[in-house]
Amino acid sequence: MKISIMKPGLLSTVQDLGRYGYLSQAVPVAGAMDQLSHRLANKAVGNDDDLATIEFTYAGASFKAETDVLLAYSGDGAFLVYNEELMPAEKPLFFCASSIIKLIANPIGVRTYLAVAGGWSVPNVMGSKSTYLTAGFGGLKGRALQKGDVLGNGNELNLVSAGIKDQLIKNELIFPNWRISRESLLPHNRQTLRVVLANEINWFDATSIISFLTKSYNVDRRSNRMGYHLVGKPLMRKVKRELLSTAVTPGIIQVTGSGDLVILMADCQTTGGYPRIAHIAAVDLPLCAQLKPGDEIRFSEISQDEAEELYLEREHDLALITTAISLKYIR
């Protein structure tokens, strides 16, 4: 199965669940910004969650099926359109060779993930297929996708993917009648992000901690795969001493010297020296990946134990989805 990129759009890169083995050598995690959408796109074609998808940024990209292909997409940056018809998300989609698929704007978010049955084939670099643009490695030749790039699936189709493909071909369908409900995994209120207070919380004065947990913040234009700058009431420090550089990870909210908040994202550095006020609960981090400049957000506090419980529940729900899909195709 192969596609060729006709228009790459603003920024399209190959990503997986990230690169964890080399953090001590300052190699960032990278990987899909919205890991939930990445995983659901993979699940919808019968893949394991860690196979590579294409991360598209906003709309504008288009591609052509060079062979028959079994694809699925998820996310909030764009809708897939084929033959002037909107294609449903979180469902397997079968396109015949020569089909042309376009991404049109979805006003909700930023990033959309495209999975292929068997996963996109790019070399493994340090245990991951994720693109890290700053150092130019991973993904397709360490760079963003360009017009003319051809990408194909890496692995042989597993039983589930093959089952989905056979069902769609036999019934001459583009997609089946089932879909994964992504909405049921997302909180009702997407503007409020749950946070766990961080180690340096007492470095900030009480009024600032209260404003952090009650006031709204807007996503600034200086926002990318490394992190999001927020605009809002600056936080004041009670403790003035410097933090010696120590490990950080995506989701952490750092406070800069001028009191501004920065949410670290997938491509963030592995260590940082700014005090940290909180970290975004892992289950809400995918929502961050869909934030656009200007979007308004608020933070609400949960405990470290609650955050861990939510994480484990989410993983349990995601495992159930995989089981449910497998059961449709494997007896």
Next chain:
Amino acid sequence: MAEQETYFSDDYPIKIYGLSEQSLTIEFGTVINENLLSLITGFNQLLFKKPFPGLVTAVPAYCTLTVFYDPLIISTSGLSGTTCYDKVSNYLKKLGSAKREQSTVITDNVIIPVCYGGIYGPDIATVALTNGITENEVITIHSSGFYTVFMIGFVPGFAYMGGMDRVLATPRKAIPDSKIPAGAVGIAGTQTGIYPIETPGGWQIIGRTPLKLFDVNRSQPSLLRGGARVTFKPIKVEEFNDYAV
């Protein structure tokens, strides 16, 4: 001879805090020094000799070691504790009560050839002028020092090193260069460092090494690791060019 210490002791009261759902940090102290570095390096090596199920990786820094784990594996493991965070913390505390075996800590010794000055070290004159010494003295002082890698951070393979003679201290450039090549050896304040990849930067560049500080094709991509001892060896342009071939 003094009684052998444990990793976590009254001399180094440790603090553990959660960093995310998949990581926690052990803080061994709050100041930079070589004893702490050797303690963290030793404990990190011990952790990988005796890993717990679900250990993903660990990141040493100046005063901390951050341990990454897979909560799904931890939650079903036999480790004692209610939450994953507790289970991992308890395991690490138990590990930290072991006696320190300093003799077994592995220390890398790395010699880095550097072609100083000229086209490879355009800012050597600035460093000399700032400190009232000659360019040759800059080379002699820089290449006769013994340096210690405290941690790797900032960009892949970048080593935060201690040990530079303060005679060479030079402020960063007011306006950073838009491109500093990989291998550039620079000075910023009282620190010296080597750029592993081409990035923008404000350091005063005094030379360049032909060695690859970071190479994705090596099993250990970063040439330097936390705890390594580093020395610089001056080389001529011809030797530099021979490396490149």
